[in-house]
Amino acid sequence: EIDQTLRTAGVATVYLREGVDTSTATGQLFRNIMASMAEFEGRVIHERLEKGRSRKAAGGGFAGGGIPYGYRKGERGSLEVVPEQARVVCRVFRWSVEGKSLPWIARHLREEGVPTQKGGTWRVSTVQGILGHRAYTGRMPFEGGFIPGLHQAIVPDALFESCQATQTR
Numbered sequence: 001e002i003d004q005t006l007r008t009a010g011v012a013t014v015y016l017r018e019g020v021d022t023s024t025a026t027g028q029l030f031r032n033i034m035a036s037m038a039e040f041e042g043r044v045i046h047e048r049l050e051k052g053r054s055r056k057a058a059g060g061g062f063a064g065g066g067i068p069y070g071y072r073k074g075e076r077g078s079l080e081v082v083p084e085q086a087r088v089v090c091r092v093f094r095w096s097v098e099g100k101s102l103p104w105i106a107r108h109l110r111e112e113g114v115p116t117q118k119g120g121t122w123r124v125s126t127v128q129g130i131l132g133h134r135a136y137t138g139r140m141p142f143e144g145g146f147i148p149g150l151h152q153a154i155v156p157d158a159l160f161e162s163c164q165a166t167q168t169r
Contacts, residue, residue, distance in 0.1 A: 003031070003035075007022075012027075013031070014027075015031070015034075018030070018034065020034070062078060062079045062140065062149075062150075062151070067079065067117075068130070068133050068135045068136065069085055069088070069089065069116065069117045069126075069130055070082055070085040070086045070088070070089040070130075070136065070154050071085075071135070071151065071154075078150050078151060079135070079149070079150075079151035080151070080152075081151070081152050081154060085117070086154045088109070088114055089130060089136060089154050089155065090154065090155060090159075092105055092109075092127060092130050092131065093130075093131065093136075093155050093159050093160065093163050094159070095108070096131055096163045096166055097159065097162045097163050097166050099166065102124040102127050102128055102131075103124055105122075105127045106122040106123055106124050106126065106127050107122075109122040109127075110122045131163055131164075132164075134146050134160065135149065135151070136153065136154045136155040136160060137153050137155055137156070137157050137160045138151060138152060138153030139153075
């Protein structure tokens, strides 16, 4: 962007380390080649990262994003259960199936002084995020579906499915 602004203003740039003077046709060619190479390198790095994430996800590993409440990042990037948080997750699912509202659950957790993952305030959206996260059943998203993860489930499938049915009413 800086280079483009300088060019628009009619200012030639000299790259001392590379020995490129953009006031000449040869210098402009080299600048363009260097910019293309930098863009190419960025895209190659991005492709490699995406392939690595895909391989990890295909194997049921945690491939990035926010770590769900109730888990922490373990060895080699796997998810490990945080027991005290896992108990809260189970209560949240149980309360939901019992018919407790999202505002009730959030308020109850705040009143109990239960800390969130980052020390924030329990909100309806936080509770909703927990109730909709299939990772709690030991599964991870992959290619539009879910596959068995390498992490331990916190919530049984039956409880998760009951909760989903309750939430859609």
